[in-house]
Amino acid sequence: MAAMEKPGDRGGTGLADAFGRRITYLRLSVTDRCDFRCRYCMAEKMQFLPKREILTIEELAALADAFIARGIRKIRLTGGEPLVRRGIDELVRLIGRRIGAKDDGGGLDELTVTTNASQLRRHAPALAEAGVRRVNVSLDSLDAERFGFITRGGDLAVVLDGIAAARAAGIAVKVNMVALRDLNEQEIEPMLRWCAAEGHDLTLIETMPLGEIEDDRTDRYLPLDGVRRRIEEHYTLSPLDYRTGGPARYFRVEELDARLGLITPLTNNFCDGCNRVRVTATGQIYMCLGHEDRLDLRQALRAGDMEGLDRLLDRAMRLKPERHAFRIDTPGAAPAVSRHMSVTGG
Numbered sequence: 001m002a003a004m005e006k007p008g009d010r011g012g013t014g015l016a017d018a019f020g021r022r023i024t025y026l027r028l029s030v031t032d033r034c035d036f037r038c039r040y041c042m043a044e045k046m047q048f049l050p051k052r053e054i055l056t057i058e059e060l061a062a063l064a065d066a067f068i069a070r071g072i073r074k075i076r077l078t079g080g081e082p083l084v085r086r087g088i089d090e091l092v093r094l095i096g097r098r099i100g101a102k103d104d105g106g107g108l109d110e111l112t113v114t115t116n117a118s119q120l121r122r123h124a125p126a127l128a129e130a131g132v133r134r135v136n137v138s139l140d141s142l143d144a145e146r147f148g149f150i151t152r153g154g155d156l157a158v159v160l161d162g163i164a165a166a167r168a169a170g171i172a173v174k175v176n177m178v179a180l181r182d183l184n185e186q187e188i189e190p191m192l193r194w195c196a197a198e199g200h201d202l203t204l205i206e207t208m209p210l211g212e213i214e215d216d217r218t219d220r221y222l223p224l225d226g227v228r229r230r231i232e233e234h235y236t237l238s239p240l241d242y243r244t245g246g247p248a249r250y251f252r253v254e255e256l257d258a259r260l261g262l263i264t265p266l267t268n269n270f271c272d273g274c275n276r277v278r279v280t281a282t283g284q285i286y287m288c289l290g291h292e293d294r295l296d297l298r299q300a301l302r303a304g305d306m307e308g309l310d311r312l313l314d315r316a317m318r319l320k321p322e323r324h325a326f327r328i329d330t331p332g333a334a335p336a337v338s339r340h341m342s343v344t345g346g
Helices: 058-071 088-095 119-130 144-153 158-170 183-196 224-231 298-303 306-319
Strands: 025-029 073-078 110-117 134-138 172-179 201-206 236-241 249-253 258-262 274-278 284-286 293-294
Touching: 025 298, 058 073, 058 088, 058 201, 058 298, 058 306, 073 088, 088 110, 088 306, 110 119, 110 183, 110 284, 119 158, 134 158, 144 158, 158 172, 172 183, 183 201, 183 224, 183 258, 284 306, 293 306, 298 306
Parallel strands: 025 073, 025 274, 073 110, 110 134, 134 172, 172 201, 201 258
Antiparallel strands: 236 249, 249 258, 274 284, 284 293
8 A cells, every 4th residue: 555645745746634634625615605594504694704805716716726736636615605606607617627637637526516506596507517516405494484494584495496407407416404403303304205206315414513603502403313313213224335525424225215424523523534624715724624723825825826825735734633623512602613604614
């Protein structure tokens, strides 16, 4: 077996942290803005970043190229809601050109998008043309009234229409559902059946303590180990080796011929296999979703100092922690980190 690249090893282009984990996955936020205000994610009244601080489409594309040159094989575009960003179709086109590219020694295996699907009807053709073959859609309820409550005004019919448009364009859809106690937990099994009937994968996610919100997250925290046991009272779950590059662990739901993913940052820490970093729309690299540590890539990027950018990426690898620090066991406690999920993306 070939030796693992050391952090900052300039003899190769790859990125590896101090714990020997190869970093091949970038989650790149293109905006902190969103047209929903999901209760577990954002405050009702948000203060968004001034536009002058946000990287331009050209800068985001250049940053993606810099990461690809260092061995990133998968990029997920996130937000906020990435499809509200002006110029998003051009950005997807620019990054999409790197899918499968090998001529300069680096290329992408996959470009994906996480979206609430409110704008997906309009953008699905451009995404498909640029090479996006899969999107993650945040969908926490199939009940229109409950969906509107969770999202503070989202229109379920528009979201379902966006999902249909993606499928019509040849884009596979994975539904992400945050499991919320006493809010949507009774919908988990119906959502699983609906996804199976529609041909979508379903991933359940434990709510994460990021950013100040009006609700107390301990009131809504639903451990997925208990959810799994309840599902197994009715269905057979067979573990799968299938991976999409993220933290989900997948199961085959035998009776439905469906695939179910579980993301369990609290009940079953998954950090030992972490292969990703996150970059915000302002060019801040966060080495871990559960820590505040970050480095500013924007100055080097805007100065055209690609060697300086490389040095920052090497430093980021040395600073990447072994695991996150999420806890949600104390009612009323401050969140693990102060920034909202919309800052660093899902």
